[in-house]
Amino acid sequence: MMSIERHHTSARASGIVINDGIVYLSGQVAADPEADITEQTRSTLERVDALLTEAGSDREHLLTATIFLRDIDNHFALMNEVWNAWVPEGHAPARACVEAHMARSALLVEICVTAAVAG
Numbered sequence: 001m002m003s004i005e006r007h008h009t010s011a012r013a014s015g016i017v018i019n020d021g022i023v024y025l026s027g028q029v030a031a032d033p034e035a036d037i038t039e040q041t042r043s044t045l046e047r048v049d050a051l052l053t054e055a056g057s058d059r060e061h062l063l064t065a066t067i068f069l070r071d072i073d074n075h076f077a078l079m080n081e082v083w084n085a086w087v088p089e090g091h092a093p094a095r096a097c098v099e100a101h102m103a104r105s106a107l108l109v110e111i112c113v114t115a116a117v118a119g
Contacts, residue, residue: 007054016055023055023115027068033106037075040108041082048113057115059086062093068110072099079109 008015017024028047030040052058067083069075076097087093093113102110 016051018055018117021117022063023052023057023061023117025051025055025113025115027066027110027112029103029107029110033104033108037069037078037108038082041079041111044109044111045082045086048111052113052115055115056117056119058118060088060091061116061118062087062091063114063116065093065095065114066112067095067097068100068102068112069097070100070102070108072097075108 002020005018006014006016007018013026015026025048028044028051030043031047032039032043035043049059052061067079069079079097093115100110102108
């Protein structure tokens, strides 16, 4: 029998869904939407780290990532500097990065990841 776990669930979404050893995180955004792209990326990845830890996973178990940027022309390289330092060597996930209209105009980046449960 399949057991699906949901954490931080509201009427609209769950922050974490765990099913069959796979962790699905909802899109994460920065704590301070007024910060620049570098700080928003750092803050967003800190939130991803915290949710992965809560779900029993970590960066070394990343499977996929989708990154949404408000302005890909001006923010792609800066976001990648933070991203590249965050992903452990040899553990890069399959990844897509696209330009998108954000839910709030101040948001510059949103990151959604899936990962395997550690161990």
